[in-house]
Amino acid sequence: MRSIKHFFEQSWLLIAASFFFGLLIAATNAALSDRIEMNKVTKLTSLAKGLLPQAEKFAPVKEKIEIEAFDGKPEVAAVYEAIADGNTVGWTFKATGSGFADKIELVVAVDKDFETLAGFDVLLSNETPGYGDQIKESYFRNQFAGAPAASLSLASMGNLEKIDEEIVAISGATVSSTGVVETINHYVAKIKEQFQKKGLIGNGNES
Amino acid sequence: MATNPDGQVSLYKDTLFAGLWRENPVFRLLLGMCPTLAVTAAVKPALTMGCCVIFVLVCSNIMVSLMRDLLKPHLRILMFTLTIATFVTIADLFLKAFQPRMSEALGPYVPLIIVNCIIICRAEACASKHPVLLSIVDALGMGAGFTLTLCVLAGVREVLATGKIFEIQVMPNAFVPVAALGMPVGAFLTLGFLLGLINLISKKRS
Amino acid sequence: MDTVYILITGFISVVLINNLVLTKFLGICPYLGVSGRIDMAFGMGLAVTFVMTLSGTLTWMIDHFLLMPLGLEVARYVCFILVIASAVQLVEMYLRKFFPPLYDSFGIFLPLITTNCAILGLCLFLNLWGVNSLIEAVVLSFGGGIGFTMAICIMAGIRENLQMVDVPECLQGAPITLITAGILSLAFMGFAGMI
Numbered sequence: 274m275r276s277i278k279h280f281f282e283q284s285w286l287l288i289a290a291s292f293f294f295g296l297l298i299a300a301t302n303a304a305l306s307d308r309i310e311m312n313k314v315t316k317l318t319s320l321a322k323g324l325l326p327q328a329e330k331f332a333p334v335k336e337k338i339e340i341e342a343f344d345g346k347p348e349v350a351a352v353y354e355a356i357a358d359g360n361t362v363g364w365t366f367k368a369t370g371s372g373f374a375d376k377i378e379l380v381v382a383v384d385k386d387f388e389t390l391a392g393f394d395v396l397l398s399n400e401t402p403g404y405g406d407q408i409k410e411s412y413f414r415n416q417f418a419g420a421p422a423a424s425l426s427l428a429s430m431g432n433l434e435k436i437d438e439e440i441v442a443i444s445g446a447t448v449s450s451t452g453v454v455e456t457i458n459h460y461v462a463k464i465k466e467q468f469q470k471k472g473l474i475g476n477g478n479e480s
Numbered sequence: 481m482a483t484n485p486d487g488q489v490s491l492y493k494d495t496l497f498a499g500l501w502r503e504n505p506v507f508r509l510l511l512g513m514c515p516t517l518a519v520t521a522a523v524k525p526a527l528t529m530g531c532c533v534i535f536v537l538v539c540s541n542i543m544v545s546l547m548r549d550l551l552k553p554h555l556r557i558l559m560f561t562l563t564i565a566t567f568v569t570i571a572d573l574f575l576k577a578f579q580p581r582m583s584e585a586l587g588p589y590v591p592l593i594i595v596n597c598i599i600i601c602r603a604e605a606c607a608s609k610h611p612v613l614l615s616i617v618d619a620l621g622m623g624a625g626f627t628l629t630l631c632v633l634a635g636v637r638e639v640l641a642t643g644k645i646f647e648i649q650v651m652p653n654a655f656v657p658v659a660a661l662g663m664p665v666g667a668f669l670t671l672g673f674l675l676g677l678i679n680l681i682s683k684k685r686s
Numbered sequence: 687m688d689t690v691y692i693l694i695t696g697f698i699s700v701v702l703i704n705n706l707v708l709t710k711f712l713g714i715c716p717y718l719g720v721s722g723r724i725d726m727a728f729g730m731g732l733a734v735t736f737v738m739t740l741s742g743t744l745t746w747m748i749d750h751f752l753l754m755p756l757g758l759e760v761a762r763y764v765c766f767i768l769v770i771a772s773a774v775q776l777v778e779m780y781l782r783k784f785f786p787p788l789y790d791s792f793g794i795f796l797p798l799i800t801t802n803c804a805i806l807g808l809c810l811f812l813n814l815w816g817v818n819s820l821i822e823a824v825v826l827s828f829g830g831g832i833g834f835t836m837a838i839c840i841m842a843g844i845r846e847n848l849q850m851v852d853v854p855e856c857l858q859g860a861p862i863t864l865i866t867a868g869i870l871s872l873a874f875m876g877f878a879g880m881i
Contacts, residue, residue: 286550287559294566294764301570302760305577312580397584510860513714514803561771565764573760588810591763595803597715664709665875668868676854676861683856 317380318353320394321365324382324418328355328362336471340463343370343456350464361385366464367396370456372449375399377408381457383422387465392418393457398449405449413450416440422461427454492617499621506629507678511597516630517667518589523646526634528582530627532571532590537599537619539567544607545615551608560603561594568594598626637661637670693825700829703878706804707837708871710811713804717838718863727842728835729791735831737777738805741770742827745809746817766809804834840870 281288318331331353342348348369355363365382377398382391395409407413412433417425419436427450431441442450505511515533519525540563551559572590575583583590593599602622607615635645641662643651651657660666706712713734720730745766753759778797781789808830817823844866853862 283552284555286547286552287555287562290547290559290562294562295761298566298569298760298764301573305573308577309573309580312577316580510718511715513718514711514807517711517714558771561767562764565767569760569763572763588807588814591810592712592803592807594763594767595806660872663875664711664871665868667711668864668871672857672861672864672868675864676857679861680856 316396317351317365317367320380320396321353321355321382324380324392324394325355325363325365327357329357331355331365334364334473336473338464338467338471340460340467343459350460350467352464355382363391364464364468365391366460368393368456368460370452370459372398372400372405372408372452377449377452377456379453379456381460383461387422387461387468390417390420390422390457390461393453400446400449404443404446407443407446408449408453413443417457422465424458424462425454427451492614495614495617496621496624499618499623499625500628501625503622504625504629505598505622506626507675509598509601511601512626513671514592515589515596516633517664517671519586520630520634520637520667520670521641521662522638523631523634525582525585526630527627528575528579529586529589529593530623530630532568532575533593533596533598533626534620534623535571536564536567536593537602537623538616540564540599540603541607541615541619542612543567544603545610545612548608548610556604556608557600560600560608564599564603565594598622633670633674636674637666641666689819689821693822696822697825697829700826701833701836702874705833705837705871705874706808706830707834708867708874710807712807713802713834716802717834717841717867718860720838722842722845724839724842724846727838731831731835731838734802734804734834735828737770737774738808738831738834739824739827740777741773741805742808742812742830743820743824744773745769746812746820746823746827749813762813766806770805770809804830837870841866844870 321331322328334352334354338350338352339347340350350366352364352366354361355365363382363384364387365380368379368381370377370379375398377400378396379393380396381393383389384391392414394414398406398408400406400408416433416436417440420440421438423438425438425440427442427447428439429442429444429447431439433441440450440454499505503509506513506516512533515529519529540560543563544560547559568591571593572583575586575590602618606618610618638645639650640658641660643649643655643657658666661670700706704710707714707717716730716734720726748765748769749762753762753765774797778789808827812823812826815826817826841863845863848862848866857865
């Protein structure tokens with residue numbers, strides 16, 4: 274008994290403080306968690322709005338789209354439907370891949386049939402400033418707007434203005450450019466496959 | 481203890497300004513280097529980090545000062561750590577809610593405020609021995625000194641690395657930015673040279 | 687084979703490419719303070735490796751088996767720092783009782799390690815990098831410690847040589863160490879893109 278009493282004598286402040294702090298953290302969390310969740314969604318949709326300006330709102334896709342991420346691990350894709358006047362005008366999703374320095378997170382937008390890319394924007398990247406960082410620049414990103422959503426290929430030199438499946442890499446930033454192209458290819462292919470399976474888009478070979 | 485009102489005011493003033501120059505936590509006491517190097521690539525993250533540190537310092541100093549008569553000596557550090565961790569969690573939640581881009585830019589360095597030597601040292605050296613008001617003043621002084629240091633370092637790095645401050649172009653177009661200063665190299669080099677400069681200045685003064 | 691590949695690349699990544707000291711700025715305080723002599727640096731490095739592997743594993747397990755299933759992520763930082771502090775305390779008591787000579791050689795380092803940003807930083811990075819398997823967490827934690835040891839030993843070697851050179855007075859001590867660290871991190875940047 275004495276040792277328990279001794280224990281409480283020594284540590285009552287610690288226990289009381291833990292309770293008090295726990296309550297403080299829980300209260301702050303309860304007050305702010307909604308806002309934090311909304312911030313995450315707003316970021317993706319605001320970037321997507323830049324890519325699909327005709328969309329009025331973005332709604333998360335109701336079905337769970339499970340695909341294989343870039344490193345082979347299963348992932349639930351965050352796909353949103355772009356809606357205008359009650360019709361689907363496109364789809365947008367988050368794609369994660371690896372670049373030169375760290376991972377790259379992109380927002381990719383495609384048209385409603387998953388045939389052409391509407392473009393991409395960078396959510397998160399840590400690439401070398403002046404080199405890999407240029408994946409955020411419009412001259413690189415504009416090559417993707419209107420490109421076919423099939424396998425894009427990377428070329429070291431070419432016509433920046435011509436919109437086709439050939440993307441001209443950023444000079445001095447081959448790894449970052451490759452990272453972007455491969456990530457987009459991977460996610461477009463996987464999500465399109467899942468969408469066709471679930472019947473959200475046509476198969477393309479219906480007669 | 482003498483309750484000379486003039487003495488009290490000058491004590492507060494002295495404590496406040498100590499943190500800014502004489503006992504500047506980064507340049508003189510060499511504490512809290514990790515966030516100094518990590519977030520000073522641009523002025524905006526540096527300012528945000530400085531404000532977070534001020535918040536945590538003030539709150540934890542108040543709490544520790546209120547508890548100072550109840551602390552058991554061998555559980556002291558644990559209590560300090562618990563207090564600081566709580567306020568850092570709260571600061572992080574606020575940052576995620578109201579400044580999500582800054583929260584992402586600062587990343588894991590916000591929770592690293594918990595192990596920032598400055599806060600624990602101030603709790604140990606000052607707040608656990610002095611009344612609440614003096615602890616608050618000390619916290620404000622140290623926090624202001626830390627924020628000032630971060631902003632100076634970030635200002636130098638951002639201007640030389642990108643020619644902008646707060647994303648506003650400051651340098652003329654003919655200026656060729658030194659991108660290396662935005663990277664870890666630049667962090668170490670800038671802090672090292674700045675420390676050397678401070679040593680030179682204080683030696684010239686004395 | 688795939689797992690082994692991921693483990694090896696993860697290990698190399700944490701030791702060389704994302705070295706905790708030279709690219710992520712973790713553990714700078716002990717790095718500056720203890721890198722004076724190679725034997726002290728090595729001792730500190732070993733102590734950090736030991737504690738890092740232990741805490742990395744423990745915090746990963748608590749994160750994945752307790753905090754995430756119960757939705758208590760908000761208590762993450764408090765839990766992590768308490769686990770780290772307790773782990774260091776336990777290690778210290780255990781060493782003092784059963785391996786006194788080892789305890790004496792670690793000396794002052796062990797209690798200092800709790801406030802070492804590197805330990806908490808690594809636990810948080812394990813979370814940030816989305817590490818999903820226990821073995822990967824163990825390997826990455828161990829790698830983090832090895833990276834720290836390597837960086838601090840290199841620095842100690844350079845500093846021992848610097849003592850024989852004419853460093854300007856205002857740059858002696860911390861400034862020249864930081865400048866050396868800067869050049870080291872420049873060198874380590876060459877490893878980027880390796881895997």
